[in-house]
Amino acid sequence: MSSEDAIVCVDLGKTRCRVTAWGPDGRSSDADGPGLPGLAVPGAPERTAEALRSLVTGLSPAVVPTSFGIGAAGALSAPDGAADLANRLARAFDAPVAVASDIVTAHVGAFDGSAGVCLVAGTGAVALAVAPDGRTSRRDGRGLLAGDVGSGAWIGRAGFRAAEMAAAGAAAPTALSGLIDTGDAAVARLTAAPSDAAFLARHAPAVLSAAEAGDATAERIVHEAVEELAATALAAALPTGQRTVSILGGLTGSDWFRHRLTAALAARDLTTRAPAGTALDGARIIATLRDLPLEGFIHRA
Incomplete structure (x- = not known):
């Protein structure tokens, strides 16, 4: 080079x-x-x-x-x-x-600099819509304490709580109890840094895996996440009149999750397209x- x-x-x-x-x-x-x-x-x-x-x-x-x-x-x-x-x-x-x-x-990468709606579902969650005339609309991306609803960190936190409650006998048994460490060290880390999104997001793959395998608790978490992400995309899209969505982010590495999210977007009359980049x-x-x-x-x- x-x-x-x-x-x-x-x-x-x-x-x-x-x-x-x-x-x-x-x-x-x-x-x-x-x-x-x-x-x-x-x-x-x-x-x-x-x-x-x-x-x-x-x-x-x-x-x-x-x-x-x-x-x-x-x-x-x-x-x-x-x-x-x-x-x-x-x-x-x-x-x-x-x-x-x-x-x-x-x-910019997903639409090669042109108009459309980009939904990022990774550690955080945010949607940005751009109209041909340059008008923009952004929804979420507010950080875990105020938003990032449906994100990897949000899913991981919900999974952590579900596993903890099941282990304590306060909720129905779930496979998440054997997949997510809710021991004293993990709780201490979260107590010291409750907004540590990266730490919480590490639990998201376990939740997705359990949901795909049919665990009811994990399925409920994922269903809510998908619905929230689709709602975020729609809220960004409406002010700009854009209906085409490209999805990016670490959660889309799961084909199963991506298909669920695509279906939720379609139910809101939003069309998905593969990112250009x-x-x-x-x-x-x-x-x-x-x-x-x-x-x-x-x-x-």
């Missing part, structure tokens, strides 16, 4: 951080790291900049970034933090930086184009 022309693209969520540096010949250098709580957390821009510096300087083959496109959790609710992160990285690498919310880069593709687009319908949500330095 020619290090002189590397576009560094970042998809930074609360569970995982992915970095890809694209060279002019189409080859890439890639790195993975842990996610971060989000740019709305005090001190997050500084910690995020340091984490990204470490990942970028550790890329192999080595690159010298000529531009950055970054989708980061929390950028919509903390625009000052997004601008701070852009400025820090621009100074550190002497390169232009574009920072937006991870839902913005997901939407990923959030990393969206990050690459915001790094190279400045005339996007979502330009107002992108912080540049």
Whole structure:
């Protein structure tokens, strides 16, 4: 790869951080790291900049970034933090930086910068609709304490509670009791950090697995999650008149869950389409184009 022309693209969520540096010949250098709580957390821009510096300087083959496109959790609710992160990285690498919310880069990637509704069902949950004239509508993405309804963290928390109550004899027996650790150490961790979305989201696969196998408690949790996610997508879609939805996020790695969610969207007269690309593709687009319908949500330095 020619290090002189590397576009560094970042998809930074609360569970995982992915970095890809694209060279002019189409080859890439890639790195993975842990996610971060989000740019709305005090001190997050500084910690995020340091984490990204470490990942970028550790890329192999080595690159010298000529531009950055970054989708980061929390950028919509903390625009000052997004601008701070852009400025820090621009100074550190002497390169232009574009920072937006991870839902913005997901939407840009899913629809190649055009109109539509993007529903992200990952650690968190958020829907963003964009009309051809640039009007936008966002629903949820408010964090676990205020929202993220139907997300991986929301499902994991519901599963944890169900397993705990069943173990205590306060609810019907469930397979979740044997799949989710509700011991003192786990409870202590949640007590210390009740909004630790990444920790709670780790329990979501167990809930999905139990639901697919027919466990009634897990099925109830998943049914409610799917209904809430579909309602979030519809609420975002209606003000913009858009009816086409692309679904992204870690929960869609389960074919069974994705099919359930697709059916719930169809019941609301919403059509699903496969994403044109990923959030990393969206990050690459915001790094190279400045005339996007979502330009107002992108912080540049």
